[in-house]
Amino acid sequence: MSKTSTPKKGFKKYILGFWIVFFVGILSVIFIFLLASWGALGPMPTFEELENPETNLATEVISADGQTLGKYFKENRTPINYEDLPDHLISALVATEDERFYSHSGIDARGTLRAAIYLGKRGGASTITQQLSKLLFTDPNKSGTFNRIIQKVKEWVIAVRLEEQYAKNEIITMYLNKFDFLYQAVGIRSASRIYFSKEPKDLTLEESATLVAMLKNPILYNPVKDQFKDNSEQRRNQVLKQMEKNGFITQKVKDSVQSLPLTTFFSPEEHDDGIATYFRAYVQEFMKDWIEDNPKPDGSSYSMYRDGLKIYTSVDYKMQTYAETAVEKHLKNLQKEFDRQNQNNKTAPFRSIDASEIESILKKGMRNSDRYKRMKRRGIDEDSIMATFNRKREMRLFSWDGPIDTLMTPKDSIRYYKSFLNTGMMSMTPQTGEIKAWVGGVNYKFFKYEHVKQAKRQVGSTFKPFVYATAIDQLHYSPCKEFPNTPYTIPKGKHGVTEDWTPSNAGGDDDYGGNKTLKKALAESINTITARVIDRTGPESVISLIDKLGIDTSRIQPVAAIALGTADISVYEMVSAYSAFANKGVYVKPYAIQRIEDKNGTILYQHQPQSRDVLSEEAAYVTIQLLEGVTQSGSGRRLKSNSDYAKNSEPYKRAVTGYPYVFENDIAGKTGTTQNQSDGWFIGMVPNLATGVWVGGEDRSVRFETIAYGQGATLALPIWGMYMKDVYADESLDISKEKFERPDNLSIQIDCDVASEDETSEEKEEATEFEIDF
Structure with a gap:
């Protein structure tokens, strides 16, 4: 027993x-x-953190027509809703990453057991929810077996909590919004835009499969990295196979899509890439000031790079595109002619200055450079800093045919960049102040200085309408009023003149004779008559007017010479001031920011219009009539005629793209050219749109040698013409072709005898084409 x-x-x-x-x-x-x-075992998220997981959300800049102009971000993440995800993207995700996603509660027991038995050789066990918990709340950078085990345990716990807190569709959305696809593509919306240049809802089946394939490893399966394209295609096909296995697509569809080549439309979204880059830089400065003055309810500050703000702007995406296209077409062609004329210029790209002045310009450029400022902050002495500008280094330079990789000294690169003609262009609605297009330069990545609001340049003859408007408003002058076109002197001591001032016309002694109406005088930019007018109004009255029109007058002296455009004024100021003429004498302050919303759609800022009466409706309309004369018979008539001169002249053949324009509607505008052809301007208006263009070199000594190429009608007007040609072709924009509205009870005579404006001889026509003053 x-x-x-x-x-x-x-x-x-x-x-x-x-x-x-x-x-x-x-x-x-x-x-x-x-x-x-x-x-x-380490910090775990609280209930509140689970409810509102911390993420860095990009701030989005949105056009008036709902397009994304750009973003500011630490991580380029712009979340979207589940409803904006295509069904095949969700199916691809579930079929590939978590087949039993809809049946488990955060942990897939079968998958975990399989992974344990086969040591992960037949697939991992992480569910989509676990992967989300890893992205949100655990630190994947901790090394060591013990730490990895602890991290996995924490993932499981957080995954279960997430399942308790969120619905399945919310978990999928959070995961896709959080994943980093590389190249600043954080989240599915950024990935769709960067890899395929489209919104997620527009992704095709094969594109969705390509993005889901990246979830396993965004480096190893990246479709734009040449060495990994084969991996990406194979993984994409595996995703399609999983979709067919799980009944989301048929075998026929799978075979068809698998046979397609791997294609992308790669469009990186860096801060200085894309459309409206100069405008976005302006918005960034606006936001810095707004954030400083508008704290959150808890006293903390908003962040452009983490809080997911939405900035709704007045800029129209199509008009911005047309503006940038016009600038590129014209300046690319104009630059070729500029470079050609500088081939025999020993001081190129500068003219009329000596070696010491050139060296001074280059030294100023060096001291304004980021390189100089960085080294100065580090305490490096002046001589050592300047020495680095004379040592060659690898660099990437701008060219109109694409970036150039070369070996060059930083000093030579500064001279190289000085050789480019640049531009500033702004378009706005006079009645509302809405800025519709903003081009601050030729390429923000290489030329950071902005030429719409930041830069101020001499405005030349574009200032003359302010002189005439003052006379019309205060003295009731008619466009038909005549003045003798003879030399005119304002004596020393009068109107700030330090010595007798007798301005000459552009054509010299041959440009005098007879009488000219105000309309004809403005059309032909007759300096002597403009001098007579400001002698009667006084410069103080003109400055008072432009001050009310939004122009900064703090540095404009009340001297008679301002009549010819000696003042430095920005494109932003000039366009907004001209707009008052089209808006019946009412100045409306231009604006670009419509409203700002937080990530939840709460409105944080709403634009409030600012306007004031400046001129009588009658005076504004009469000024418009004067400006129409410029496009009817003056330097702007190229916009409305197919003139033989413009078609056959060397300047237009060489330098102008897109001519003829042949607009049949009324256009009010003015060209401007400054001394030595340093600045070319054109400001043109139709009843509901005012647009101004400036073209010139960064330094005033960078210019064309002759007025044939250096006048506003050749430098700036063609950009306006090409832009408006595209704008009018797009009927959805509803830009007016109507006449400017005539006020009731108009008392000033505007119907002048136009017989004298007929151009009957070739000699007179050619002379008029070059009648641009200083």
């Missing part, structure tokens, strides 16, 4: 030991999970 009882007791002991070990193991695992949930 004792012989048989001994083995039984021994067996029971082993059985008891097994169950003790088993239950101790189970309890230990449970205890480890409890420790993790209590935070004993």
Whole structure:
């Protein structure tokens, strides 16, 4: 009896030991999970953090027609809703990453057991929810086996909590909004735009499969990296196979899509890439000031790079595109002619200055450079800094045919960049102040200085309408009023003149004779008559007018010479001031920011219009009539005629693209050219749109040698013409072709005898084409 009882007791002991070990193991695992949930194994998210997981959301700049102009971000993430995700993207995700996603509660027991038995050789066990918990709340950078085990335990606990907190579709949306696809493509919306240049809802099946393929490893399966394209295509096809296996697509569809080549439309979204870059830089400065003055309710500050703000602007995406296209077409062609004329210029790109002046310009450029400022902050002495500008280094330079990689000294690169003609262009609605297009330069990545609001340049003859408007408003002058076109002197001591001032016309002694109406005088930019007019109004009255029109007059001296455009004024100021003429004498302050919303859609800022009456409706309309004369018979008539001169002249053949324009509607405008052809201007208006263009070199000594190429009608007017040609071709924009509205009870005579304006001889026509003053 004792012989048989001994083995039984021994067996029971082993059985008891097994169950003790088993239950101790189970309890230990449970205890480890409890420790993790209590935070004993490291910080765990609170209920509030689970409810509002911290993410860095990009601030989005949105056009008036709902297009994304750009973003400001630490991470380029712009979340979207589940409803904006295509069904095949969701199906691809579930089929590939988590087949039992809709049946588990955060942990896939079958997948975990399979991974444990086969040591991960038949696939991992992480669910979509676990992957989300890893992205949101755990640190994947901790190394070591023990740390990885702790991280996995925390992932499981957080995954279960996330499942309790969120619906399945919310978990999918959060995961896709959080994943980093590389190249600043954080989240599915950025990835769709960067890799395929489209919104997620527009992704095709193969494009969705390509993005889902990247979730396994965005480097190893990246479709735009040449060395990994084969990997990406193979992984994409595996995603399609998983979709077919899980019944989301048929075998026929799978085979068809798998046969397609791997294609992308790669469009990186860096801060200085894309459309409206100069405008976005302006918005960035606006936001810095707004954020400083408008803290959150809790006293903390908003962040453009983390808070997911939405900035709704007045800029129209199509008009901005047309403006940038016009600038590129014209300046690319104009630059070729400029470079051609500089081939025999020993001081190129500068003219009429000596070696010491050139060296001074280059030194100023060096001191304004980022390189100089960085080294200065580090305490490096002046001589050592300047020495670095004479050592060659690899650099990438701008060219109109694409970036150039070369070896060059920084000093030579500064001279190289000085050789480019640049531009500033702004378009706005006179009645509302809405800025519709803003081009601050030729390429923001290479030329950071902005030429719409930041830069101020001499405005030349574009200033003359302010002189005439003052005379019309205060002295009730008619466009038909005549003045003798003879030399005119304002004596020393009058109107700030330090010595007798007798301005000459552009054509010299041959440009005098007879009488000219005000309309004809403005059309032909007759300096002598403009001098007569400001002598009667006084420069103080003109400055008072432009001050009310929004122009900064703090540095404009009340001297008679301002009549010819000696003042430095920005494109922004000039366009907004001219707009008052089209808006019946009412100045409306231009604006670009419509409203600002937080990530939840709460309005944080709403634009409030600012306007004031400046001129009588009658005076404004009469000024418009004068400006129409410029496009009817003056330097702007190229916009409305197919003149033989413009078609056959060398300047237009060489330098102008897109001519003829042949607008049949009324256009009010004015060209401007400054001394030595340093600045070319054109400001043109139709009833509901005012647009101004400036073209010139960064330094005033960078210019064309002759007025044939250096006048506003050649430098700036063609950009306006090409832009408006595209704008009018797009009927959705509803830009007016109507006449400017004539006020009731107009008392000033505007219907002048136009017989004298007929151009009957080739000599007179050619002379008029070059009648641009200083």
